[in-house]
Amino acid sequence: MKKIFFYSIVLIANFLFAQNTNTSAEKSFNSLWYVKAAKQFQAQVERGDDSQEALQKVGDAYYFNTDMKNAVKWYGQLFSNYEQVLAPTYIFRYIHALKGVGNYGMAKLLTKRYEEVLKEAEYDISTIESNKDQLEKLLKMQPQFYVSNLSINTKLADFGAAYYQNQIVFASSRDTMNLHTRIYKWNEQPYLNLFTADTISSGLDLKNVTAFSKTINSKYHEAIVAFSPDGKTMYFTRNNYTNKDLKRDDDGTNHLKLYKSKLVDNAWSTPIELPFNDLNYSVGQPALSPDGKKLYFVSDMPGSIGSTDIFVVDILADDTYGNPKNLGPTINTSGREMFPYVTEGKFYFSSDGHIGLGGLDVFESLQNESFSKPINLGKPLNSNLDDFAYVVNEQTQQGYFSSNRKGGKGDDDIYSFQRIEVPCTQSVFGQVTSQENNRPLSYSMVTIEDKSGKVLAETTSDNLGEYYFDLNLPCEQIFLIKASKEGFENSESQFKTSIEPNFINEVPVGLKKLNPLIVREGGLLKIKIGMIYFDFDKHNIRYDASIELNKIVFLMKEYPNMIIKIESHTDSRGNDAYNERLSDRRAKATRDYIISNGIAANRIESAIGYGEKQLVNECNNSSECSNEKHNVNRRSEFIILRLE
The missing domain is CATH 3.30.1330.60 (OmpA-like domain)
Incomplete structure (x- = not known):
């Protein structure tokens, strides 16, 4: 379902369904059967067809199935042969594929080389470079998670854990004797269904996997579920499938929809779709606020900033809904934001649009009246492939997430984690300048104080007016920078350290020239x-x-x-x-x-x-x-x- 949501929601629909050729490889590709298409196009290239279209198709087939190793191989050959005529789309994909295999150096080099081309094509460069310093800092970030692969994982896709009573509900492509096996040609695996598993009291592993509900599971895809606080209402993602038929838009794309079911007499009712679904775009991956009054979801509906955005809608008292609202540019980027999860005061999601390690990374944002700048949770929770569907018990700091990282048992696997408390230390730097002309003021006296007024350290600005305090300041605390210089008024700037460990806070200080008297x-x-x-x-x-x-x-x-x-x-x-x-x-x-x-x-x-x-x-x-x-x-x- 992760891959389905990535690409079946019109991200590439116009390209895919605009093709009208009859070759077997193109038929597989246009049908989204990417495993088969990759083999067919690769064989075609190896027989001597090194045309731009063939290399693009074999690279895309691997890329869309998140086989980044092979995607890099074939995109690399595409670049060698056709670099001067490639569309920005392929530059962008090649950069992401390089990050997906951990080749950050080459990714940064290409980003720098094609910065203007990507900007003109309205790709957000800050999401893939900005900040090579941020990326290097992220790579050096102190780990704050222990992660473990679950014993219930199979060689097929298993992902998207959700808390339900004393169990975990998740999606899987595993075959069971209770379900008629049908193969999804995209990845040549059975269609996804929902399953339950019991938790093990001695740890975070799971056992006793059973199918969730015959009423909910269908012959097509179901995945990513959210339960109301009382456990009597569930929201989940499914193909646009009703009355035994798949419904498609004018381009032939079957989109995803959100459905709701209620627990009646200990059984789940026939699902009904939510009113903001649509034939022409996808809606899915639900998450509920702790009070059950807000529903978060992922969509490419009109009003989206990027490929997929996270939206929120109010659940009203009469079982109706407000108008969906985009969470805005603090959370959403020109890339993909997906898999929201909400706790009291915190918002988690996955993204390939914010600075990350490759593929989807899990981010954390503080949520009050607005969202704070998202923080990448770093290794080992995040890897150079896709890491997503993070859920956590904030009291125990234990939870689950999903990943297709190297070393797993299959396609997507579910991992447990224990988050550990890492000392949050930060430093601060800045520049002292004149307010009149913004020129740097060298040799200014600069002090830093805590909120009680205690002086923690003092220094003088250098010949560029810059100062630096490496004091291992605690996170989310208030401090005061004071600056003075002969002939200028004293000035001060208050700041609050970030929630991000090892963050370097920038606090500029401007001094006003004193009256000559x-x-x-x-x-x-x-x-x-x-x-x-x-x-x-x-x-x-x-x-x-x-x-x-x-x-x-x-x-x-x-x-x-x-x-x-x-x-x-x-x-x-x-x-x-x-x-x-x-x-x-x-x-x-x-x-x-x-x-x-x-x-x-x-x-x-x-x-x-x-x-x-x-x-x-x-x-x-x-x-x-x-x-x-x-x-x-x-x-x-x-x-x-x-x-x-």
Whole structure:
């Protein structure tokens, strides 16, 4: 059913059924009998027919039957002979086949060479290259699964485990004495039916395989089932088959449909199809939300982004359905998204459109009001072939998935897994730049703090403004990056680490250039204006002083969160107590002037006169100094306590 769903849903329908020749090989190919067609076209090529069409057909026949080793062989010969005239479709397929046999180097080389061609053909390059760095990181990802092949697997297709009461329901091509054996020509195996198996208490293996239900199983394909929380309703995928006939569209394609059955008197009722099925596209692979109110499914219906997309529909109280909605580009790509599975807060699916190891890979996304960026679950759960139909008990972190990987017992096999907790550690890097022109700011001070404000580390940016913290940060935690540089306002950026182990978080920081009036002296930020003069023994603001103080007013309006304090000082000439009282009156007069010009009083923390207590040179009461030296101590200071 996996392969059926891949290719019977109009992915290649127009191409397949547009052919109208009479050769035996083409008849097999057009009938989707790919095992037979591959042998026939291969024999044709080996007899000397190395035409472009023959090489394409033999490569396609193996590719559509997921025999990537032979697909690479024949696509490789196709490239050697006809590289200059190949359609983008064959470039794309060859790249995927190369990844399917683990030849990632060649896949990346071809992607780079044909990047523009593939983009023009609207293939999403990011899904097969973007990120060679991401792929290399994925290959080095620490394993977080133990996987095991089940004893119930056969040499034929076994896949798609679903939880049902204390059993597992799955699809299989195995022959049984209870069913009349009919061969599906695509892969020369019996048609798929649903089976049940008992779990073994000592582990995750299964036993006692029996046919699921004569009412549900038909002479055509049934696979991928989902049960309602109460176990009384089931949804499953089947060929468009009713009243003993297969129904086809105008091109002759028999699509897939979703069906529903209810448990009545301990028996499953005659299946009925869902209202959003259609003769012209496929709908299948159901999954239910934990509360049973949403049905997820896979389709190539109008509104799809790629070859197959995942959709969701509301199950309404009166046993009707809302309108199907595409899950959108966070989940769906230009490739294939399939086999959804939903738990409380998490969404699992398989895809060959996101960065992966080849074929279908299993991905995990956090689901709240929206979906988080999908995370590839890595080896050994994923391989260079197809890995899909992931189901899990989140409490035990045990479950099942299906794969056609090398080393299995047959076609598709069911595997059990135990997910292990892997320490989730990450690093962070970024660039410090000027907000005015986006130029890098070298030698900026950069610190990282946890959410409590504890400084974890500090560094300086390099000559390109870049910084890096390799601290093994825990996943899904909040941190703060702070940056500072002389002549610029301090800045900070909060970020949350990803759910992905070994992820490198990028946190850029932009610094705004300080107003020229703001300077740093003695470790303090100050507002530097001209001298403020007062008449002898007076504290009223003169006109020349108001010109300078207006600069303070304008600056504080430019920085609406700025908080300052005012300090006034005198020289040592005169009585100490008198000087202190006079400077204090002048400080408060300065404060009142600023407030009177529209600055809130709470933005000036204090206005204090210190007289001659804080001289900046040696000119104290016992020293003889020139007027110039004494005048240095006569000053008003505006100290910035808060800038942001």
